Amino acid sequence: MNSCMQEVERLADDYYKKYVSPKTSLMLADVLDEVIARQGIEVIYLSIPKMDGEDRILNGMFFKHKDETVPPKIVINQLDTIRTQNFTLAHEWFHAILESEDLKQYAIQIQSNEELERAGDYFAASILMNQEVFVSYFEIIREQSLELQVFKLADIFKVPYVSVVRRLNELNLTPVSTLASLTERELAELRHEQIGESILDSPPKRIQFTQYQQLVKDKVVKGELSNLDAAKKLTRLNPDLSEEYFEKSVGKRDIDQLWDELDEV
Known part of the structure; x- marks a missing residue:
């Protein structure tokens, strides 16, 4: 891991500790949109289907208006699964933090758009799967198969399966080569075959009062x-x-x- 990503993880750890008390079993994904809204950022959920000619669906966006009286916005694609929405929201929050915070205490030097997106993903993984908490849960299920480890950790932290696979690899917790090449859909199908479906693998079914x-x-x-x-x-x-x-x-x-x-x- 390069020094920039180390600083991104330090930023994520500081933000995690700011909002999550060690006295609770709270998962940040459960209240992330409320936390972000408290920062004066509007979180908006819209249906964004994949357009003709596009390779992939648009998961989300962050906007900051040139008029400072207009609140910044994070738009999340409500057609995505709950797992993907959670991860996208954290990723876009990173963009918002870079725009709004004085980050002089962090040596985060972004050199390209590709590195910016990679840093956003790493921030999302680090804040939703805080290293200390993630390792603690991993140790409990260490003796289980890699597939079950991924499925259970993805459910605990409410994040995509591919993100758990990468996190296990980044933290050098266990070899993940057998799953590293699988897509999110392939991992979801594997989970369905082995232990059944998860509500987190679908868009949220919001109750209409x-x-x-x-x-x-x-x-x-x-x-x-x-x-x-x-x-x-x-x-x-x-x-x-x-x-x-x-x-x-x-x-x-x-x-x-x-x-x-x-x-x-």
């Missing part, structure tokens, strides 16, 4: 709630309705146009 949604709608009609605030309140309960309110909040402009404007910063 009809009465609460109607209350939000009524408040918008009465002018007691803005479209943007309505979108925030409904983002977990009804993503489709939340997306409708979000688009209204930007003056009914096409969402791609909004992203283009934010990307100009």
Whole structure:
């Protein structure tokens, strides 16, 4: 591991300790969007299908507007699995931290976009699978097969299987060569064959509370709630309705146009 990635892990460890008490069994993935929202960053879940000609689906994006009064935004693809959404959110948070924090105490020197993305992935892995906690859980299941180790750790930390495989390798905990070449889908299929399906391998099935949604709608009609605030309140309960309110909040402009404007910063 080079010195830059060591500093990225140190940053992740500091942030982890800032938000997770050693007295609890809390997994950061369970409250990550709330933690990020407390930093003044809007977390928005939108359906982003793979477009024609694209090799891969877009998992998420971070935007910081040139107008400092406009809150920065992290957009997460709600079509992804729960595991992937968690990891993407942590990755995009790293981009936000680089934009907002004074990182003089960390020797994080990013030389290229490729290195930036690699650092984002390493930050996500390091903060969601904190080294000390990860090793502690690994020691409990050390005697089990590599496949079971990966499946169980991925469930505990609510992260992608491929991320667990890389973490095991990065921390030199066990040889992972037999799984290192498998994709996330292949690992999910292997898990299904060996121990059954996991709810984490699907997009979240958010409960739609009809009465609460109607209350939000009524408040918008009465002018007691803005479209943007309505979108925030409904983002977990009804993503489709939340997306409708979000688009209204930007003056009914096409969402791609909004992203283009934010990307100009």
